[in-house]
Amino acid sequence: MKIWSIANQKGxxxxxxxxxxxAGLLSQSGYRCLLVDGDPHGSLSVYLGNDPDxxxxxxxxxxxxxxxxxxxxxxxxxxxxxxxNIDLLPASTAMAALDRQMGTKPGKGLVFTKSLKCLxxxxxxxxxxxxxxxxxxxxxxLAICNQLxxxxxxxxxxxxxxxxxxxxxxxxxxxxNTVLNYTVIPxxxxxxxxxxxxxxxxxxxxxxxxxxxxVIPVDTQFREASLRGMPLSMLAPKSRGIVxxxxxxxxxxxEPEQVEKVVAQL
Numbered sequence: 001m002k003i004w005s006i007a008n009q010k011g012x013x014x015x016x017x018x019x020x021x022x023a024g025l026l027s028q029s030g031y032r033c034l035l036v037d038g039d040p041h042g043s044l045s046v047y048l049g050n051d052p053d054x055x056x057x058x059x060x061x062x063x064x065x066x067x068x069x070x071x072x073x074x075x076x077x078x079x080x081x082x083x084x085n086i087d088l089l090p091a092s093t094a095m096a097a098l099d100r101q102m103g104t105k106p107g108k109g110l111v112f113t114k115s116l117k118c119l120x121x122x123x124x125x126x127x128x129x130x131x132x133x134x135x136x137x138x139x140x141x142l143a144i145c146n147q148l149x150x151x152x153x154x155x156x157x158x159x160x161x162x163x164x165x166x167x168x169x170x171x172x173x174x175x176x177n178t179v180l181n182y183t184v185i186p187x188x189x190x191x192x193x194x195x196x197x198x199x200x201x202x203x204x205x206x207x208x209x210x211x212x213x214x215v216i217p218v219d220t221q222f223r224e225a226s227l228r229g230m231p232l233s234m235l236a237p238k239s240r241g242i243v244x245x246x247x248x249x250x251x252x253x254x255e256p257e258q259v260e261k262v263v264a265q266l
Contacts, residue, residue, distance in 0.1 A: 001120040004252075005145035007130035007138060009168065010161025014151040014187035016043045017222055019129040021245040022252075024231025027085035031124040034078070036112075037091035038141055039131040040098075045090040048081050049229050058090040062115045063098055063108070063136075071118040083231065087123075099135045112140040132161075134168050142172055147252065148182035154189045154199040154215065162207075182210055185248065189215035212251055216244045 004022075006015045016039075023033045037044040037059065042052030057077050065073060079088045102108040116126060128141045142148065148169065152162045162184065173180055184207045190196045203211055219241030225232035232242045 001116075001123055001126060002147070003116065003126040003128065003145045004147045004149055005128040005130055005141040006149045006151065007141060007165065008150050008152060008158075008161055009132055009134065009164045010153075010158055011132040013153040013158055013161065014185075014216065015039075015132075016047060016129055017226075018149060018151045018185065018187070018216075018245070019044060019127050020047060020225075020231050021222075021233065021242060022249055023086055023125075023127050024083070024233035025242075025246055025249050026125050027083060027231075028233060030085065032085050032122065034087050034089060034116075034119065034123045034126045036089045036116075036126060036128040036141075038095075038128050038137045039091055040093055040096035040137075041131070042091040042093065044129040045088065047226055047229060048088050048090075050079065050088070050090050052091050052093050055090055055092040058092050060092045060095050060098070062089075063102060063111050065115075069114045069118055074115045074118045075122075082229075083234070095137065098137065102136055108136055109139045109143055112144045116144060138168075139172070142169070142180065143176075145180070148180055149185055149252075150182055151185045151187045151216075152203065154186050154196040154203070156195065156199055156202075159199060159202060162203075166207075183252065184211045185216060186212070186214075187216040188218050190218045212248060214244065214247055214251075216248070217241060 006019050008015060019035060023035055027033050035044060045052050061077050077089060079090055081088055130138050130141045150162065150165055152158050169182060184203060186200055186203055189200065217240055219239055221236050221239045222232055222241055225235045228235060232239060
């Protein structure tokens with residue numbers, strides 16, 4: 001089971017869109033996917049037809065389990081979706097109080113690790129949509145993931161959020177004496193604007209070693225897909241946005257021929 005966390009310490013950069021788009025493509029290729037909504041705002045849960053204000057259980061409940069994490073207990077918090085091969089561990093607004101509630105409770109940073117370990121035979125991929133601030137939820141997501149994906153809107157204010165995210169990542173790696181692979185993903189790219197092109201140039205200069213060598217373009221069909229509550233790959237599989245995410249997925253999966261095509265697009 002591979003675990004990807006999608007994170008940035010700035011909102012509105014495409015984290016939830018990235019999570020849903022990659023999950024849609026993976027599921028259509030036959031991979032079993034669990035989506036984890038780690039943001040108290042619950043955008044991913046809302047996208048898939050759930051209300052974080054009224055939801056009982058879900059991810060929040062895992063933080064209040066006592067004793068050993070059992071597979072049956074963890075599975076009870078998971079919801080099925082309307083899409084084959086995609087399940088959801090939803091968020092509730094109560095998660096906003098987790099940092100205060102957990103305090104100095106031992107093991108609070110390993111809740112994801114302990115609970116998802118119970119499910120390693122159930123899924124091929126787990127995608128975690130992280131909150132835009134550092135706290136217990138993001139720490140859990142960074143502690144367990146094999147790969148960190150950092151979507152960054154191609155505008156200059158978003159670059160500051162990326163700086164904070166990378167700084168946070170380096171602090172956590174230093175404290176845990178571990179190395180975590182991360183990939184920066186330029187999103188909401190509009191080639192017509194000087195600001196978007198300029199931000200991309202900065203990313204290429206400053207994050208070359210960790211930068212995906214292509215972009216996710218602005219595509220209004222993402223908005224239509226979210227209104228319908230479905231991955232864009234199932235609504236408009238030939239849209240330019242989903243073609244870009246397919247290229248990103250090929251890159252992440254290490255498919256050499258596809259990587260060359262991605263590089264050639266720039």
